[in-house]
Amino acid sequence: MQSQLEKIKQRFEEVNAAMSDPAVFDDPDKYTALTKERSDLEELVQDYDTWKDLINRQEGNKELIEMDEDPEITEMAETENREIKEQLAKLEEEIKIKLVPKDPEDSKNAIIEIRAGAGGDEAAIFAGDLFEMYRRYADKMGWKQSLLSINHSEKGGYKEIVFELEGDEVFGRMKFESGVHRVQRVPETESQGRVHTSAATVAVLPEVEEVDVEINTADLRIDTFRASGAGGQHVNKTDSAIRITHEPTGIVVECQEERSQHQNKEKAMTMLRSKMYDIELEKKQKERAAERKSQVSTGDRSAKIRTYNFPQGRLTDHRINLTLYNLDSIMKGDIQEVIQELRVQENLEKLNALSEA
Numbered sequence: 001m002q003s004q005l006e007k008i009k010q011r012f013e014e015v016n017a018a019m020s021d022p023a024v025f026d027d028p029d030k031y032t033a034l035t036k037e038r039s040d041l042e043e044l045v046q047d048y049d050t051w052k053d054l055i056n057r058q059e060g061n062k063e064l065i066e067m068d069e070d071p072e073i074t075e076m077a078e079t080e081n082r083e084i085k086e087q088l089a090k091l092e093e094e095i096k097i098k099l100v101p102k103d104p105e106d107s108k109n110a111i112i113e114i115r116a117g118a119g120g121d122e123a124a125i126f127a128g129d130l131f132e133m134y135r136r137y138a139d140k141m142g143w144k145q146s147l148l149s150i151n152h153s154e155k156g157g158y159k160e161i162v163f164e165l166e167g168d169e170v171f172g173r174m175k176f177e178s179g180v181h182r183v184q185r186v187p188e189t190e191s192q193g194r195v196h197t198s199a200a201t202v203a204v205l206p207e208v209e210e211v212d213v214e215i216n217t218a219d220l221r222i223d224t225f226r227a228s229g230a231g232g233q234h235v236n237k238t239d240s241a242i243r244i245t246h247e248p249t250g251i252v253v254e255c256q257e258e259r260s261q262h263q264n265k266e267k268a269m270t271m272l273r274s275k276m277y278d279i280e281l282e283k284k285q286k287e288r289a290a291e292r293k294s295q296v297s298t299g300d301r302s303a304k305i306r307t308y309n310f311p312q313g314r315l316t317d318h319r320i321n322l323t324l325y326n327l328d329s330i331m332k333g334d335i336q337e338v339i340q341e342l343r344v345q346e347n348l349e350k351l352n353a354l355s356e357a
Contacts, residue, residue, distance in 0.1 A: 001092070004099060005048040012041040047095050051088070058084045097347040105281065106172025109207040111148070111274050113162045117180065119198025121155040122187040126308075127200040128157030129331060130181060134165075134174075136333025143167030147257040148267055162271070164207065171206045176342040178204045179303050185310035195311060199304075205274040206281065213273040221245040222265070227256035242268045251275050320345050 015038045018024060024031050061077035061084070068074050114130050116123040138145050149162040165174065182199045190196060224239040241256035242264040253275065255268040307316045313327045315338070322341050324330065330338070 001095065001099070005044065005051075005095070008041055009045050009048055012038065012045045015041065044095065044098055047091060047098070051091055051095065054084050054088050054091070058088070096351055097344070100347050100350045103172070105175075105206045106169055108171040109164065109166045110171040110174045111162065111164050111205045111207055111271055112174065112177070113160070113203040113205070114158065115160045115201050115203075116153065116158065117199035117201050119183075119196065121153060121157075122183075122196055123157075123198040123200055124153030124155065124159055125157035125187070126181075126183045126198050127159070127161065128153075129183075130200055130202065131158065131161050131163070133331050133333055133335065134177075137335050138165050138167075138333075140333055140336075141167060141173075143170055146267075148271060149254045149256055164267075164270075166207075171204065173339050173343070174204045175206075176339055176346075177202045177305075179305035181306050181308065182304055183308045183310070185308075203278075205271075205278045207270060208273050208277045213277050215246070215269075215273065215276070219246055219248050221247060224261060225256075240264055244268045244272055246272060246276070249276065249279075317342070 015034055019031070019034050019038065024034065058081055061081045064077040065074055065081075112134060114127045114134075116127045119126070135145060144166040146164045146166070147161075148164055149160070151158060151160040153159050180199050180201050182197060184195055184197050186193055187196050187198075221244070223243040223245075225241045225243060226239055227241040240259065240261045241254065242261060243252065243254045244265075245252050251272060253268050253271040255264040255271065258264045258267060305317065305319055307314075307318070308327060308331075309316070310327065313325050314323060315325075315327050315330050316323045317338055320341060322338065324337065326334070
C-alpha cells in the first residue's frame with residue numbers, strides 16, 4: 001500500500017508542477033485534464049500524509065515507552081498509541097477502498113429514464129415524485145439538467161420522463177438508481193384511506209460520445225412529428241420533435257423538448273448512442289455480478305431495489321438492507337446518504353474481488 005501511495009504522491013507533485021507552468025493555460029483541454037487528475041489524487045495524498053504523521057507519532061511514543069524514564073509520560077505514550085492504532089486501522093481501510101480502480105463510466109454524464117409501472121395513475125404520480133427527488137438532488141450537487149422527452153399523465157405525474165444530467169461523477173452516483181422503485185402510500189384518489197402499492201422503473205444510462213459507439217446512418221429511420229404537452233409556443237405548430245429507430249436492434253428514441261428539429265435530432269442521437277452502449281455495459285455488469293455476487297450493481301433492471309413506505313416514513317434499499325426513517329427529506333432530494341452507502345458497498349465488493357484474484 002505504501003509504495004502505491006508514494007507513486008500517487010509523486011504523480012500529484014508532477015501534476016502540481018505542470019499546472020504551475022504558464023504554457024498550460026494556452027491549452028484548455030490539458031489544463032482541464034490536469035485539474036481533474038489533481039482533484040482525483042488530492043484526497044489520497046492527504047490521507048497518506050495523515051497516515052505518515054500517525055506512524056511517526058507511534059514510533060516516537062514507542063521510544064518513550066522503551067526508555068521508561070517517567071511513569072506518567074510512559075502511560076500517556078501507551079494511551080496515545082492505543083488511540084493511534086485504532087485510527088490507523090480505520091484510515092488504512094478507507095485508503096484501501098479509495099485505491100480501488102474507478103470504473104471509466106463513472107465520470108460520464110447520465111441520461112435518466114423514469115417510467116410509471118404497476119399502479120395506474122398513482123404510479124405516474126410516483127414517477128413524478130421520483131423526478132422531483134432527482135431534480136432537487138441534482139441542484140444540491142450543482143449538476144445541469146436538460147429535459148429530453150415527457151409523456152404526461154392526465155391525473156398528474158408522468159407516464160414517462162427522460163432527462164439528462166451533466167456534471168462531476170454523475171453516472172458514478174446515479175447508476176445505483178437503476179431498477180424498480182416501489183411506493184406504499186394512500187393515493188390522493190383513495191376515498192377509503194387504504195394503502196396502495198405502486199411502482200416506477202428507473203433506467204440510468206451513461207452518456208457517450210460518437211467515438212464510443214459506431215452507428216451506421218443507413219440503419220436509422222428518422223421521423224419528425226409535432227411536440228405535445230407543455231413546452232412553449234412552438235408546440236403543435238412545427239414538426240420539431242424527432243423519433244429515431246435503429247432498425248437492427250429495434251431501439252426507438254424520441255426528443256421533443258428542444259425548440260429546433262436540429263437540436264432534438266442531436267439529443268436523440270445522444271440517447272441512441274447511450275442506449276446502444278448500455279446494452280454492452282449491462283452485459284459486462286452481469287458478468288461482473290456473477291463473478292463477485294454483487295448486491296449493488298447486478299445489471300438486472302427488473303429487480304426491485306427500493307421501497308418508499310409513506311405511512312411509516314421509511315425508505316428501505318433491499319440490496320444492502322439499509323433502512324432510513326427520514327423519507328420526507330429523502331423525497332426532497334436528500335439521497336446522498338443512500339448513494340454513499342451503495343458506493344461504499346460497491347467498493348468493498350471490488351476490494352474483495354481484488355484480494356481473491
